[in-house]
Amino acid sequence: MASETTLTAIPTGVVGKQAPGIWGFNGSQLIALLVLVAALALAPFFLYPVFVMKLLCFALFACAFNLLIGYVGLMSFGHAAYFGMGGYIAGHAAKVMGLTPEISIIAGGLVGAGLGVIGGWLAIRRQGIYFAMITMALAQMVYFFCVQAPFTGGEDGIQAIPRGKLFGVISLESDMAMYWVVAVVFLFGFMAIHRIIHSPFGQVMKAIRENEPRATSLGYRTDDYKLVAFILSCGLAGVAGATKTLVFGIATLTDVHFSMSGEVVLMTLVGGLGTIFGPVVGAAVVVGMQNYLAELGAWVTVIQGGIFVACVLAFRRGIIGELGNWFKVKL
Template sequence: MAEITETIRTEKSRTALSVQAAFLIIGLLLLLLAPFFFYPIFLMKLLCFALFACAFNLLLGYTGLLSFGHATFFGGAAYFTAHAVKEWGFSPELGIATGVAGAAILGLVMGFFAIRRQGIYFAMITLALSQMFFFFCLQSQFTHGEDGIQSVPRGRLVGLLDLNSSTNMYYFVLAVFVVGILIIWRFINSPFGMILKSIRENEQRAISLGYSVARYKLGAFVMSAALAGLAGAVKSLVFQFATLTDVAWQMSGEVILMTLLGGIGTLIGPLFGAGLVVTLENYLATSEFPVTIITGVVFMICVLIFRRGIIGEFYASRPGRKLGFFYRR
């Protein structure tokens, strides 16, 4: 009887893996074909914000830390990359590396102070430090104040691929997006990620087991900051500018909204939430009806009906459990 039960479980596991692989292949094919049917700039914006939301979810969904300052890393990396590429003549890949390194350093400094507190105090510290960085960008000479850094050249990737072509730029952004998602997936499924989940569920028990909770929180904070910086750095090349909008507190609120709509603690949820918000902003931008009101109504409906987020509720349902997509636990 035990052997039969184990065989059934093995078959279910194989079926779930097969379905997951099929969904991943279909999703990748759709992304590869998307620029032939949709505006490439819109698609690149969607991919950048989807990666940003996933980076934020790494901290909130898998560590349980709510940050109101992630715009610092997103916008800071955009400024660093734009300045390095335009003023220093860096290649695109070196410019992005500069932005990611800068975001990681900012994450290390901000995280060092923030992780000493919990709950709302943690959130308020991140917001306060983020606002300090915003006013630094407003008054600093290298950011050009309210004008921002304009006309950032895309250049050539490794000296060969011309990124001024929208098609080439899209596939480069797609490659960065896939690499970023793979890093997040590996991170949350590693022993380090398992410890982060245990900290999220019961921090005192994790401490009693001998784990240095502060170090793990700081590590998660820096990793989340670096990946958010990767999204911001690529975004600065896509739109060829970096402005104060990227570091404003509204950007932090927007990424929180994306994550909550899709589903906290799920890998695909933030992707869906980012796609929903960016699509609403894009297609309703020319309408007379305020986009923020529509986004607010959508958020209210999701909070009332989908308490775990849209994708989170699906994962918690019977079909979602059968497909083996629920990665939170």
């Protein structure tokens, strides 16, 4: 049965009209980018830096996830596997192998991408909800692997991971030093995703999202494009997980668990699927909610479920999508 509305329908009339901007950003996006950078620069002076770092790690994770769902139309329900595995690898590299933080983060990203090669290769054989179920099952397999494998420390996880010295020189033990590293990693990931979306490769991705048979008929090997997009997304998710591990000095099963996969879907949905800034805002909302509503305990699950239901029934464009629609700009 053909679906009448695609998952990431961009409202007609929103696209176009704007003057071509710089680096593929249009006018409104440039303003939003400036606001984002300013917020990044000022946030640690007003908010608890560790909280902002956590937020940025999840924002990068959500952006990586959005690269798949928002621009290729692939709903991965197992992104926690790549996020969590990136974290474990970075923790192992920093603690056991004594590598510097930048190498640990790169290692986390590479392993995330490597897992993505296998997961993507299997999952792109099916589409739609089957894709979602396959990614979810594969992630559950990674979870059970992490429960049993010796290097992950099972239920205890890897604890007391040192932040180390950046390039072997600058100590990151102070929160502010670590903050600037996280901010740079986040901005790098954010700009990389923006660059991917606006490359010719990104145009093909969007073509697949809109109409895959047509992209095939134009001569594109859509499976190859989907696989590369999946690997890129997983690699960036791995980078996000690795960074989070270094910030908190701990890698645990929570980060590979299915509920984390659900959370990143929630962040992206709340912010706006297929918008560049949406996942960042969504991550801020969800992480902030968990932080400030922590005393509610198990009710947080109920609230999260309620947000899912509300978003799907009434609020499908997400916060940024609705804002963009309201001001007739593309964010």
